[in-house]
Structures are given as structure tokens and as C-alpha cells.
Amino acid sequence: MKINELVDKHHWLGWLLFLGTAVVVFLLGLFASTIIQRRTEATVMNVPLYDLEEFEPRNEIWGKAYPREYARYKEMADTSFESRYNGNAFRDALEEDPRLVILFAGYSFSRDYNQPRGHIYAVQDIHHTLRTGTPDEKTPDMQTSSCWTCKSPDVPRVIHEIGAAEFFKTPWSEMLSEIVNPIGCANCHNPENQHLRIVQTPFIEAYERKNIDITDVPINNMRTMVCAQCHVEYYFKGPGKYVTFPWDNGYSMEAIESYYDAYDFHDWVHPLSKTPIIKAQHPDYELFMTGIHFERGVSCADCHMPYITEGSQKLTDHKIQSPLNNIENSCMVCHREEKETLIQNVYDRQDKVYEQKILLEDMLVKSHIEAAFAFDKGAGSEDMKRAQDFIRQAQWRWDFVAASHGASFHSPLESMRILSDGMEKASEARREIARVLAKLGYYEDVPLPDISTKKKAQRYLGLDPVKLRKEKNEWIAEELPEWLKIAKEREAQMKMPERIR
């Protein structure tokens, strides 16, 4: 009533009210507009900008269709972050722990073994490692194309074209001009809608053998399973080097060992102890499944590729990295402690597992060297059989943990359990050898060579690291560019995608 009276008295007040209302309505319109815009942006997000081929291997072409994710993917080139045990940096594992040279004696890992860098370096790093040798007209390949399996989205493309069996048995160097794009989009995604997709042949076949349907898996499980296409234990089966996941009896260390033992499988015979050794690859998925984070329903991507927002968009961070480099978006989503506390909690776990890993390594190194000494003193292969059985078991246990990325955090207790089981086996091996040596009249400690650096350890094995590196560098400078030139020409012929929105 009072307002009516006032407006009746002062007409300008009526105009003020009218104008004020007009301004408010205009602003509401603006808000509504941005809301609609943002909703639209979110809705079309899963519709790519370009029409991609089913096996499009080129990450930069995917980048046109999904520019936000690709921008983060490229950030993986940053290798500056280094944590106590890993990180994104390029680190020489043999330099940091020369025991590994002895443990992998006679196997290519004794030449060269680096901490893994980001996916974006996968192809570059396989070119550079001494493990792939210097294949050319005179020098045969050290590896078949099985070694490419986890390195590139070109792999599903080529396997689609020529079949898995044909691919795996092809000499490694023959694929140098085919496999050129580092691990990327097509390894995990359906190009039509960026949904997660399984394309890894050995993974699909392992689940087929287990009669487990993996065609309709909930999204959160897929955020682990796409990683498990590669981050697993595997082996090269038969003369065709067919990449196979040894899960038929289960995922545990013991189940996988029983699978290999039934095949009488070994990756190589150790030249010092003459033991047929199983090389563990990287049973990351297998060990992750025994840890508390998996049990609580956390997926790989939740910590290594947490959700981020860019404007109105919620997207998965495609800079795949150590969560330690990104505590705020990884751990702190659930854990409310301080950043420094959380990092220290991780290190505490890793330190304890590392301490036990080194204890077992020392025992294993001594086992191999003492066995070699026993053979030198005249021990027969029958005398050494029991010790070798124990060495094989102990080294499998050690490697199962040592080779697994992040096991010391993903599942510290299972890691410790496996390592201590390995210690028991290594202990038996060394006791056996001590007995064999005593039988041969030798009662003292076996003298150990100086293996305090990578170079000394490699020289002890008769390797010439300087020569190997020199040959490789020459190969990189002279041979490799030829292959990459062919690859470039081939890719130039590939179809460019059409813009569809």
C-alpha cells in the first residue's frame, strides 16, 4: 500500500522500478544463455569433431577429434617429476642397482633396463634400448614383433590386417616402418564415441579361455581393464613367440608359477647358475588386484588419470602419471591428510618393500655366483638340481614384485609376502650349494666379484657396455632413419578424416 502511495506521489519511482526489472530480466537471459551453451558443450563432448577410422593409429589425428584430451596427453612429454622410486624421469635401473645385471645375466635385461617413462616415449625408448639390438643386413634381430605388442596403437591396426600369429613371429626390425605411433588413443578408445574399448589380442584371448565375458563391463571396471591390456604378466609362447597371458590357473604368483611349471617354461637359462629362469614381466594388474585400493573399488584411472574440469567440461586427465605428482587430484579426493603426510605414507610403504627386495636380491646374487663357483669346483648337474629348483622359484618371486610397476604401493603386504617366500627359497638354494661345496672340500665363503657399479657388473659377465652403446648409437643414426622415412611415406598416404560437426 505504501509503495502504491509513493509511486502515485513520485512518478519517476515508477520508471525506476520498470527499468530495474528490465535490467534483471536481461541478466537472467544472459545466464540462461551460458547455461544452455554449457549444457550443449557437455552434450556434444562425446561426439567427435572428425570421423575417425576404426583402427586410426595416429594420436594427432585423434587430437583433432578430441582436442582437450589430446592437449593433456601431450603433457606426458614432461619428464621433470622424479619421486623416490619412480616418477616420469628416465632412470637407469642397472646403474641404480647393479645387482640386476647379475640377476639378468645372459638375458637382454642385463644390457639395458630403464625405469619406464610416459606412454608418449614408448616407441622412442624401444628404438633406443640395447635390448632390441642393432638389426641390419648382417646382424639378425634379437627380438620378434612380440616386443612391439604394448608399444603402439599401430599394433591393433597391423594385427587386424595380418593376424596376431603372423605379427608376433615377424622379426622386430621388419615392423620398424609400421609401428611408429606411441601408445595412445586407439589402444583404449572406440573412435566413434571415445568409449573405452579392449583391443589387445592376448587380453581378449586370456578371458576367452577363462570363459569370462568382457564385452559388457561397467565403466569403472573398464577404467582398470584398458590398462590391464598391457600392465600384466605375459610370455611369448612357442616358436611363434605368441604373446600369451598366463592366467589360466588364476592371477596369483603361485597360480602363474604353476601355469609355467606345467609347460616347463623358461625365458632363458642363467649362465652362472645354469638355472632355467622365468622372467616376470610387469604383473601390475595382478598385484593391484590384491591391494586395498582395488578392494575399495578404485580404478587405475582414478589415481593415474583423475577427473579434471576445464570450463564446463569434466574430463579424464590424459596426462597419465604418478599420482605422487598430482596428490591434490588423486589421493586427496578421498584422503583428507596433508599432501606431505600422504607422500610420506607412500614412501614408508615403498621403503619397507624396497628393503626386503634388496635383501632377497643379495641372496639371489650370491646364489647365482656361488652356484657358478660350485660348477667350477666340479659340481655335477645332478648335485646342483635341488639348488637350481630353489633359485628358479626364488628369482620368480623376486621378479614378480620387482618388475611390477608400483606394487610396493599398490599392494605392499602381498609384495612382502611374495618376497619373503622368495627369501625362504633363496635360503634353501644357498644352503644346498654350501653343502655341495663342502662335499667338494670347500668350506669357506665364496668370494664375490666387485659388482658395485653397472659397468663392473657387466664387465664381470663379459659384456662390453661401451661397445654395445656405440653400436646402438650408430644404428640409431644410420639405420633407424631409413625405416622411419618409409613409415612417413606410408602415413602420408593414409586417409585424412572428415570434419563432421
Added chain:
Amino acid sequence: MKINELVDKHHWLGWLLFLGTAVVVFLLGLFASTIIQRRTEATVMNVPLYDLEEFEPRNEIWGKAYPREYARYKEMADTSFESRYNGNAFRDALEEDPRLVILFAGYSFSRDYNQPRGHIYAVQDIHHTLRTGTPDEKTPDMQTSSCWTCKSPDVPRVIHEIGAAEFFKTPWSEMLSEIVNPIGCANCHNPENQHLRIVQTPFIEAYERKNIDITDVPINNMRTMVCAQCHVEYYFKGPGKYVTFPWDNGYSMEAIESYYDAYDFHDWVHPLSKTPIIKAQHPDYELFMTGIHFERGVSCADCHMPYITEGSQKLTDHKIQSPLNNIENSCMVCHREEKETLIQNVYDRQDKVYEQKILLEDMLVKSHIEAAFAFDKGAGSEDMKRAQDFIRQAQWRWDFVAASHGASFHSPLESMRILSDGMEKASEARREIARVLAKLGYYEDVPLPDISTKKKAQRYLGLDPVKLRKEKNEWIAEELPEWLKIAKEREAQMKMPERIR
């Protein structure tokens, strides 16, 4: 205005409003009254009903002053809960794991070793264990009163009267009529206000030696420290068996070992391996401090004596028990998983540590038996010195974890670290012995006796468990009641407290 008009028209409406208001005001008064009552109840809660003596040992007298807490305390008599590894039940550790008989050969623990029951059984159980023997006029005491230290609130009373040195060296049986009340109120509380109080002499002295002031500790730390008065590693120092906490170099397994080594301390010499052994007591506090719950600020009482409410009262549950028996009030205060999941999570940790503990036990049992075999074959003490050093270290590591209540959950990783360190030592011990035996011309595995049951293992050591139990039962029936009669007469003379509110 409308209401005014209505009331003017119908007078009865005015009366209705008046009466309604009166009813509401009356109800408000009632509410205020209960609030005031409850506030009062809460305020006087810390004021006891009775005036207690400073060292009042009788729990039932405290019960008059603090009836709610005492009612819960008495619930500890319930021993029905049994978990996979412990619980509140009376369980024979030697029966469940006969390896222990061999490991404690020559020491009283090889006679009798039971899972601990609730505090309320502390005195009853020390009467019954074979470890205290059957002291009478003819049979000397096996223990001094040091063994009473953690069993009763009579201990601080007697120490206050005669001094700690005098108390510790007194033969155990001479205190049978003094120490009669099981662990209870006066061990942790100030009788004037039920505040937490430290009364344990060795605990106070350990902190004095470390120059750490424990007179003004925050309440949450006290909720751990009162437990740490007993749940710790300790030893009986010198001929006076002075109970001492070995913390001068720190709380870790290594720090405590270095303390003992500097003293050249051993609890007994193992009759099989002739090794001077340190018996770990129960380093619960030491290992708890290395675990994640301690790190996150959780106190012992938070899980073992969680807060409960009775009416308006929030009180600490004095039924001290395994949190597994009380998941809702312990774990679930912080963890939002299902009860069954949480229990499984605990078991998963315990299973892994238990597996490793058994591995190390097997190695240690073999070490002792193989060492005895080597002595039989004519090994000299010089030949065996190195093996014995390793056995001592290995057994200390094993026992540090095995003897600690709850370590496999409180700190599974540190437990695993210590056990695996022990495995390395045991491994070296067995290798040494194999070498000594081979030198003596013996190359085979040492035959192991059948120690598959407690009885078989005890008979292997020349113990007569049936005879021991029979003698003890006679002592309990005939000797013990005499002492308890004297105690009863003594307590009848004690002052009864006055009611003060």
C-alpha cells in the same frame, strides 16, 4: 486484525488460546528440567560417589564410585568371542603351534603359553600357568615378583609401600597374598577424579632416562600411554630382576637389540643350539607406533575402549576387548565399509603376516635342531659361534613380532619387514650349520623329530607335560587357597571409603 475480530465475536476462542499457551509453556518447562538434569548428571560424572584412597587396589570399591564404568569392566569376564588369531577366548598357543615349544626350549614358555584373556583374568591366569611353577617349602620359586608387575593394581600399592627394588626381587610366591586384584582401575586412573594417571615405575623411569616429561600429556596421548605402561618390551635387569624398559636407544627392533647387545644380555641359553637368546616380551606399543593408525592420531582406547553413551552419559567402554568384537563402535566410527568387509580386511593383513611368521618359525626350529645335531657330531663351540649369532638375531626378530599383541594388524608392514630380516639371519644360520656339518663329513638333511603336537614336542625336550600339569593342579588345590585366605583377611582390614555425594 482478523483474529482480534474473531475473538471479539466468540469469547471461547480467547480461552482456547490462553489454555493452549499454558500447555505449551508447561511442556517447555518439562523439557528445560530434563535438560538441566542431564547437564547436571554429565557435570558430576567426574566427581566420584566415594572418597577413594590414593592406591586403592580393589576394583569393586572403585565400582562403587564409578558404577557405569565398573559394570562394563566386569563384562570382560565374557570369553565367548573368538577371532581367527585371537579374541577373548582362552587358547593354548603351544597346542595351536607346537613349533613354539622348540623355540622356547629350556625356557618356561615351552611349558605353557596361552593366548591372553581379558585383564579381569590376569591374576587367575598367572596362578594357573605352569610358568610360575609350584613354589612351596620344598620347591623354590621359578620367578620373582617382577612377574607380577603388570598383573594388578596391588603392584603400585606394594611398590609404594616397600619400593620397586625390594618388590621386584621378592620371590613370586611371597606376594601371593598381596597381589590379588586383577589389572584394573588404579592401574590407569587417579581415584580423585578418574583422570588418567601413570603409575608404572619402569615406564616412569624409562622416560626419566630419556629426559621426556610425561607429567603433562594431552588426554588423547594418555589414552595410549596408560596402556603402554604394560604393553611394551621389557626385561628383568640384573640379579634383582629389576623390571626395565629397553628404550634408551629408541623404540625400533634394531634400537632395542642394540641396547641388549651392549649389555650382552640374554634371557636364557637355548639348550639345543646353545644360543644366548633374548626373549621378546610384548612390544605392542613399539610396533603400534610404526603403524598407520598411530600415525593418524588413533589411540589404543579409540578402538579397544571406544566411547559409548548410556542415557545422557558419554563414557569410555571399559570392556576392553578386540575391536573385531565391536566393529560398529571401533572401526566404523571412521571407516564406512560393511562390517564383514572390515573384518576381512583385518584377516587379510593378519593372514599374510602369519604366513611369513610360520616360514621364519620353520627356519628357526630347523636351525636349533640342526645346531644340536652339529654339536652331537662333534662341532666345537668356535665352529658354531657364527651360526649362533645369526640364530640369536633371527629369533629376536621373530619373537619381536610373534610376541606383540596385534602387531599383524597394528603394523603389518613393519612386522613383515622385521620377519623378513629375521629370515635372512635364519638363512645364514642354517647355511653356516650346513657347512659345519659338511666339514664333519655329514652332507644330508638333518633328520627332524616329530613335533607335530605340543605333547610330542615337549616330550622331545624331555618335559613331562602330564606330570607338570598334575603337580600344578595339586598346588592350585592345596597351596594356593592358603595364600588367598591370608589375602582375604588382609583386605578385610582395609578402610572402606566414605560416600561423598
